[in-house]
Amino acid sequence: DTGVSQDPRHKITKRGQNVTFRCDPISEHNRLYWYRQTLGQGPEFLTYFQNEAQLEKSRLLSDRFSAERPKGSFSTLEIQRTEQGDSAMYLCASSLEGGAGEQFFGPGTRLTVL
Amino acid sequence: DQQVKQNSPSLSVQEGRISILNCDYTNSMFDYFLWYKKYPAEGPTFLISISSIKDKNEDGRFTVFLNKSAKHLSLHIVPSQPGDSAVYFCAASAGYSGNTPLVFGKGTRLSVIA
Numbered sequence: 001d002t003g004v005s006q007d008p009r010h011k012i013t014k015r016g017q018n019v020t021f022r023c024d025p026i027s028e029h030n031r032l033y034w035y036r037q038t039l040g041q042g043p044e045f046l047t048y049f050q051n052e053a054q055l056e057k058s059r060l061l062s063d064r065f066s067a068e069r070p071k072g073s074f075s076t077l078e079i080q081r082t083e084q085g086d087s088a089m090y091l092c093a094s095s096l097e098g099g100a101g102e103q104f105f106g107p108g109t110r111l112t113v114l
Numbered sequence: 115d116q117q118v119k120q121n122s123p124s125l126s127v128q129e130g131r132i133s134i135l136n137c138d139y140t141n142s143m144f145d146y147f148l149w150y151k152k153y154p155a156e157g158p159t160f161l162i163s164i165s166s167i168k169d170k171n172e173d174g175r176f177t178v179f180l181n182k183s184a185k186h187l188s189l190h191i192v193p194s195q196p197g198d199s200a201v202y203f204c205a206a207s208a209g210y211s212g213n214t215p216l217v218f219g220k221g222t223r224l225s226v227i228a
Contacts, residue, residue: 004157031213033215033216035216040220041220042118042203042205042218042219042220042221043158043203043216043218044218045215045216045217048214048215056215058215091157091158093157095212095213096213097213098213101146101163101211101212101213102148102160102163102212103160103212103213103216104160105150105157105158105159106157107155107156107157108156108157
């Protein structure tokens with residue numbers, strides 16, 4: 001399977017705990033994006049990378065959120081001190097700069113904060 | 115405020131007929147538009163895109179129309195098939211391609227009735 005993969009697919013945690021999600025993009029894609037989707041809404045942009053450089057962060061990304069892409073391949077998104085409002089689907093996408101222009105999405109990680 | 119609006123939360127169409135999904139945007143900086151389809155428990159799947167230098171793009175049963183003066187685009191599916199039943203998201207970017215952060219609408223749930 002050469003698509004975007006995300007791990008875990010589901011995560012249940014208690015308020016105040018830290019969680020980390022992983023995204024593996026399509027191998028030749030140099031851009032990687034993180035989005036968050038809540039019920040009844042479309043995906044909302046969080047942050048994105050070109051290779052290992054983080055190019056932009058949304059104001060939605062509070063200081064409890066941190067994302068990395070250390071070697072320009074996979075990426076991690078960490079949420080510290082989770083709150084119930086963090087419950088959402090976290091989607092990762094990748095694209096090839098200069099390519100046809102569409103982002104390919106992974107299946108998402110559903111986070112539930114109790 | 116919503117920069118990309120999909121004002122119809124749901125749409126039901128008979129199999130074989132045309133489905134028309136609408137999208138409006140407010141940000142005049144948007145210059146590239148995409149449609150994604152989403153099934154439950156999966157990430158969004160790219161369908162079709164259009165840049166602001168065009169007013170129509172066609173791919174098989176899917177056609178996207180762009181009216182820049184009205185800041186409106188629509189997705190036509192002809193003929194509609196039961197497998198088209200999904201949530202459709204309109205997305206926009208300001209980078210002349212889909213390789214920059216996307217702004218999504220809330221989606222329209224399409225039901226194609228056999």
